Amino acid sequence: MPIYDFLCSAGCGKFEDLVPWTQDSQPCPVCSQPAKKQVSAPLRTATLWGDTSFGINGHFDQGLQCRVTSYADTDRKLAARGLVRESDLGGDMYVERKMDAALLERTQHKAMVAEYTTNLKKFDGCENAKGLALAETFPAHKMLAESDTTP
Numbered sequence: 684m685p686i687y688d689f690l691c692s693a694g695c696g697k698f699e700d701l702v703p704w705t706q707d708s709q710p711c712p713v714c715s716q717p718a719k720k721q722v723s724a725p726l727r728t729a730t731l732w733g734d735t736s737f738g739i740n741g742h743f744d745q746g747l748q749c750r751v752t753s754y755a756d757t758d759r760k761l762a763a764r765g766l767v768r769e770s771d772l773g774g775d776m777y778v779e780r781k782m783d784a785a786l787l788e789r790t791q792h793k794a795m796v797a798e799y800t801t802n803l804k805k806f807d808g809c810e811n812a813k814g815l816a817l818a819e820t821f822p823a824h825k826m827l828a829e830s831d832t833t834p
């Protein structure tokens with residue numbers, strides 16, 4: 684779920700990464716120099732982007748990247764692209780909350796993989812090293828506790 688474009692300050696070019704929406708830079712995966720988050724227009728309609736009045740000629744919708752002349756026109760153009768208003772998705776900051784949740788999940792996944800890798804080294808040479816490492820990384824009491832909190 685890569686979301687933001689970043690541009691490396693050392694000239695390696697652009698890359699995408701999933702980061703919290705408040706984060707403005709990210710180390711370049713090639714050279715580790717800071718890369719700046721690029722301005723992008725995710726699926727966001729004009730309601731959060733300045734002038735939202737339609738007037739005689741409508742206004743330019745930053746999210747749709749085209750001119751819209753009324754709410755009905757906006758809805759038609761959204762529907763034609765298979766999009767919905769962010770306000771229809773679950774309120775303010777929906778996209779940001781989803782992205783932060785996805786980032787947290789990825790971070791937790793990386794931590795589990797790192798713990799498993801460490802445990803695998805610990806049992807190196809044992810006949811059932813993988814099984815022992817899995818049992819150490821995902822002990823039954825921990826899994827049961829997690830399943831209790833999941834509806």
Ligand SMILES: [Zn+2]
Nearest residue numbers: 691695711714
């Ligand atoms: Zn770079």
